[in-house]
Amino acid sequence: MAANEPQARGKKVLLAVCGGIAAYKACEVLRALQKAGCEVRACMTASAERFVGAPTFEALTRSAVCDDLFGNPETAIPHIDYAEWADLALVVPATANVMAKMAAGIADDSLTATLLACSCPVLVAPGMNVHMWRNPATQANVRTLQARGARFVLPVEGRLACGDVGEGKLADVEEIAAAALALLAEKAPEQDLVATRLLVTAGPTHEAIDPVRYIANSSTGKMGYAIAAAAARRGAEVTLVSGPTSLPCPEGVRRVDVVSAAQMHDAALAAFSASDAAVCTAAVADYTPARPADHKLKKAHEHLDRIELVETADILADLCARKDGRVVVGFAAETNDLIPNAQAKLRKKGADAIIANDVSRADSTFGSDTNRVAVVRADGVDQRETLPLADVADIVLDVVRDRLRRR
Ligand code: CTP
Secondary structure (H helix, E strand, O other), X not given: OOOOOHHHOOOEEEEEEOXXXXXXXXXXXXXXXXXXXXXXXXXXXXXXXXXXXXXXXXXXXXXXXXXXXXXXXXXXXXHHHHXXXXXXXXXXXXXXXXXXXXXXXXXXXXXXXXXXXXXXXXXXXXXXXXXHHHOHHHHHHHHHXXXXXXXXXXXXXXXXXXXXXXXXXXXXXHHXXXXXXXXXXXXXXXXXXXXXXXXXXXXXXXXXXXXXXXXXXXXXXXXXXXXXXXXXXXXXXXXXXXXXXXXXXXXXXXXXXXXXHHHHHHHHHHHHOOOOEEEEOOEOOOEEEOOOOOXXXXXXXXXXXXXXXXXXXXXXXXXXXXXXXXEEEEEEEEOOOHHHHHHHHHHHHOOOEEEEEEOOOHHHOOOOOEEOEEEEEOOEEEEOOOEEHHHHHHHHHHHHHHHHHOO
């Protein structure tokens, strides 16, 4: 990392130090940020101060450590003053407890109250025991915070202070400092979709065979949720019609939960009439059982080996048939003949563009955090490189925006 990075000079970082054994590494992160030109202040929990004393951070930052809602620093409202001062809040090490409080909006000490009052970007670097990290409650809190826009420098595998070996070790000091500087250098997203009403379909659908069995597919909904989140960041009013997923609703997005292809069809068509554009990422079941049973079928005598299927309505095609000046973009998940198949879908369904991805590749398959897409339009094909889902979302939204401007 280069010292005194121009974009970091004078930027104000609030270092939130929690009570984990890696608290001493927060001092090194602090020094790295100061070397890059940042001004740093600290807030600490009472547990953090059992690991490293507040005087250490006060000497390093030359400012009072915010560690008492009613007295330190000696300003009128310490947690509000520190929150408003910051350009970035950096939580190092983030404990399971503090992340749980952040996810729940609890503010029962000066550190959590300060974080709750922050309107600046928040970067979280967790560090904890492997079992605490892997606990579903912790993982759910991480997902909740991510959905609300918090960024993470995820922990790594290694030998932990408790003697366990596994994931949970605080990321390297250099990596945390670099992520903080990168976030400080990021520009606020362009508000180029303000007043655009966008419908997004996402996730799989479940088609009932009987009350306990259904036909589904491997879609996780990640791509659609990333598009909904990015559109909201760019100022759009987003309605996300979602099949069953385990993802939290992105900040600022209205979600309509559905289960079956028929429900998704009805919800999407209802939302479309009040939309300017639609992006269909959902992996909608193409067939559904003709007569779902109202009781659990018995395999011995109720023909579970022969389920009669009927075709579902094609939501994307039905939206295109009702376009009336709206913009509609679909996806094509293929394992072979990617571009010819996508071009055929473009023509058959009447979409403005089809985003084609090869789901046989590990970097663009269901559940991946990256995708490698080609934008297929009537006037040509634009193959893009493998990118994080948030960047792919912006590519798709650029297509929507450009198309809307040409109307
Ligand atoms: N789609 C839809 N409703 C359906 C099926 C598909 O809205 N009943 C949409 C998907 O959301 C996606 C696009 O159509 O945007 C392509 O989906 P895909 O399943 O790849 O295409 P199909 O038309 O089902 O064709 P095939 O299964 O033959 O590849």
